[in-house]
Amino acid sequence: MNRAGQRLLDFAPLLLFAAVLAFFGTQSEKFLEPRNLVNIVVQASSTSIVAVGMTFVLLTAGVDLSVGAIMFVAAAIAGKMAIAGWPLPLALLVMVGVSLVFGAFNAFSITRVRVAAFIFTLATLFIGRGLGLRITETRALNLPDSFLQIGSARFLSVPLPAWLFAGVLILAHLVLTRTPFGRQIFAVGHDVEMAKKAGIRTGRILAAVDLISGVCAAVAAMVTLGQLGAVSPKFGEQKEFAAIAAAVLGGTSLLGGRGNVLPGTLLGALLIQTIENGLVIINANPYLYPMVTSVVIFAAVLLESLRNRVK
């Protein structure tokens, strides 16, 4: 494929985004109102944060299917603690702790037991889902107002979750592009054996991305809790697919070694959220949603395959 085709592929997510905005904009006047656009960003924040963690894992040619379940368990435990009257900061800290335990579980199995990440994190998904349902007894937990308060709290007139969102994105971008650790992630994704021959501690890198993915899931769960104030049995469900789709739409390769958080993953997550939001605004038939999701995933896979053909 020629250079022009390659440029077009680079801009494909942006073009898709523009097309989606234009489509829903013509369908509904409310859609392009600033309030709704802000809404999209706020709604996209938790998916974006999970997708950032997923980007790290995908860059090493791995995958983490357990992120949604980690969100659920972390939220369930923190919810129980909050209801029992524990202080909020402690509950948030425990969420991070829980995610690290799950991340370490994934990391250990993948690097030491050497099972396939795809299957193993699927197992972790069910462990997490099961645990979460046990903890919540399959009932929705309504959390104390303190959670909603941090969700709507503002610092310099910007909502706290938005700061968290921006912070995670910028930090991830700097780590990936500017630190030795970040560059080693790319090298491991390109070729693990070659990375070993260059003296890179590949086991550590693979373990680290699983931990990062877990922590991102915990942070995303915090943001979601701040927005919903409740833990339903479906909390975080299918987040892993939204996260993978967002990362891949944004140009991260499933084969590892290629991708970026800014602008790629952010754009992918915004694109997905925009479509979801637009469907609600134009009162689309709810049965249509899964079809649209499938189109999004198809678009992501198509872009990925075209990119691989070019490079």
Next chain:
Amino acid sequence: MENISFTLHRGEVLGLSGLMGAGRSKLARILFGLDTREHGEVRLAGEALHRLSPRHLIERGVAFLTENRRSEGLCLAAAVADNLALVTLPQHGRTPVRWLLRDWWQAAVTRIRSVVQLDSKTSDTQPVRTMSGGNQQKVVLGKWLLTNPKVLILDEPTRSIDVGAKFEIYRLIHELADQGAGVLVISSEMEELMGLCDRILVMRSGKLVDDLPRKQFDRERILAAALGTKKEVGS
């Protein structure tokens, strides 16, 4: 392979000759910890190395340019700068502040580009796969030179690269030896070894069969030792 014992001195360019399958590459890979050995000892500056793994050896100043640069030496899809900085990454910026100030990285890349005389038409950001074989090999060599190796092992360093790049690589090998490093060169081109090396070892079917200082370099003798058509000399 058995009964192999040799010393690589400081500032020495040591050649390893022999036919394909004589065990030269295998020996190099064992020395760099890529293949395992049943027994035997490797010493570096008098110190016995208990664990042979690429990472430990790199930390001690050993570098190994494999014979398959495309599959083992390079990230073909990654940028030139990334490939050059790959091995030295962990040494840089252990503190977060230094991480973010990427100057050290750019400075190292720019310096090594001029050391290995990388084609100035190539950019730091272009993928390595788009470069010529000679430039690719210079990138691999540059990557290792950035580590300031004390021991450099080169397996077929000039295979399928152009003449200009070959001479650049010879020059770099001599420069490194002049700075006190020991260089072990494996090559199937006898003229290359005879021109480049201070001493040549000859291997045949997993054994070391000859050891010639520069004064005794002789095509016939090396060939005979490699083929086994003459009485073995030395051990």
